[in-house]
Amino acid sequence: MKAIILIAVIALYANSANTTNLTGHQPLSVKALKVATQEFGYFRVHRMRNDASLNWTVSNPQDADFFTVERSYDGTNFESLCDIECAGNATHKYRDNTVFPGYIYYRVKSFQHDGSVITSPVEMLRIVKRG
Helix, strand or coil, rough: CCHHHHHEEEEEEEHHHHCCCCCCCCCCCCCCCCCCCCEEEEEEEEEEEEEEEEEEEEEHHEEEEEEEEEEECCCCCCCEEEEECCCCCCCCEEEEECCEEEEEEEEEEEEEEECCCCECEEEEECCCCCC
């Protein structure tokens, strides 16, 4: 069955390469459909005194509704810290001043107009001591 489908696809491709088909008409061209996707340009987390400072950019801010900043102390179980409105801005910041000493993992989720969710890479930070 796979061979029959493969032969049909090859035949269809070969026919579309011709300038005219059997009826003498131009074949329909198949164009790639480009779908806008959100990408994180960068996502950085650094220590600012005893707090965590998060900075990120997105490639298509016009496609995002809002962002959710998430934190984890084990790198697996994330808790939501806050939602940040996109408002068409490409660059965003958040400062977490409720951290405890240890290894802290952060990620940002971008909620899109079409209902999809794009998640940033996870970044880790170490806070040695508090205050």
